[in-house]
Amino acid sequence: MPQNVPLIYMLLSNWDMKTESFIIKGQSLEFTSDEVALLIGMPNRGIIFDVGNARSTRKTSNNIRHDIERMDNTTPMDDLVKGFLLYLLSNIFYPMTNFRIPSSILKVVKNVESFNKYNWPESIRSFLVQEFNIVATKKAKGSALGYVNDFVMIVIVSIIIFFQLIFS
Incomplete structure (x- = not known):
C-alpha cells in the first residue's frame, strides 16, 4: 500500500x-x-501479546504473501487458517522494517487455538x-x-x- x-x-x-x-x-x-x-x-480483553525483539525467522513477509497466492481449493483448511493468521500478524499488524517474521508470531500460528486468548487491540496499540x-x-x-x-x-x-x- x-x-x-x-x-x-x-x-x-x-x-x-x-x-x-x-x-x-x-x-x-x-x-x-x-x-x-x-x-x-x-x-x-485477554493476554497482551508482545511481538518483542526476539530472533526473527528466515521467512519474510513476501514469502508469506507468495505462499498464500499459491493456495487453492485443494489446500487443507488448517493450512489456509495458519497462512491467513501468519499474513495478518506479519504483514498487517506487525510488519517489521527488515520484512522478517518474528519467531513470536510463528508461535501463535503454530498454536491457532491460542489466538483468541490475546488482547490484540491493546497489543497492537502498544x-x-x-x-x-x-x-x-x-x-x-x-x-x-x-x-x-x-x-x-x-x-x-x-x-x-x-x-x-x-x-x-
Missing part, C-alpha cells in the same frame, strides 16, 4: 509521547486500545505507540524519520474521520 507521506508526517508530528495522544488543533485525541478494537473488530515514539524522537533530533509501520494508515483514516466529525 503506498503511503501518503505528508499526511503521515503531519499526524506523527502531532504525537505527544507523554500522553500517548495526538494533539490536533489544540484538541487531544487519546490513542487507546478501544479505538484499535473498533478498527479491527476484535475484543479488547506496538504502534513504540513506533510513534521512535518517530517522534527522531523528529525531535532532526533525524530522518525512516520506516513507518503500515498499520498506521488505518489509524490515520480513523483519526481523520474522527476530526471531521468533531469539526464539521
Whole structure:
C-alpha cells in the first residue's frame, strides 16, 4: 500500500509521547486500545501479546504473501487458517522494517487455538505507540524519520474521520 507521506508526517508530528495522544488543533485525541478494537473488530480483553525483539525467522513477509497466492481449493483448511493468521500478524499488524517474521508470531500460528486468548487491540496499540515514539524522537533530533509501520494508515483514516466529525 503506498503511503501518503505528508499526511503521515503531519499526524506523527502531532504525537505527544507523554500522553500517548495526538494533539490536533489544540484538541487531544487519546490513542487507546478501544479505538484499535473498533478498527479491527476484535475484543479488547485477554493476554497482551508482545511481538518483542526476539530472533526473527528466515521467512519474510513476501514469502508469506507468495505462499498464500499459491493456495487453492485443494489446500487443507488448517493450512489456509495458519497462512491467513501468519499474513495478518506479519504483514498487517506487525510488519517489521527488515520484512522478517518474528519467531513470536510463528508461535501463535503454530498454536491457532491460542489466538483468541490475546488482547490484540491493546497489543497492537502498544506496538504502534513504540513506533510513534521512535518517530517522534527522531523528529525531535532532526533525524530522518525512516520506516513507518503500515498499520498506521488505518489509524490515520480513523483519526481523520474522527476530526471531521468533531469539526464539521
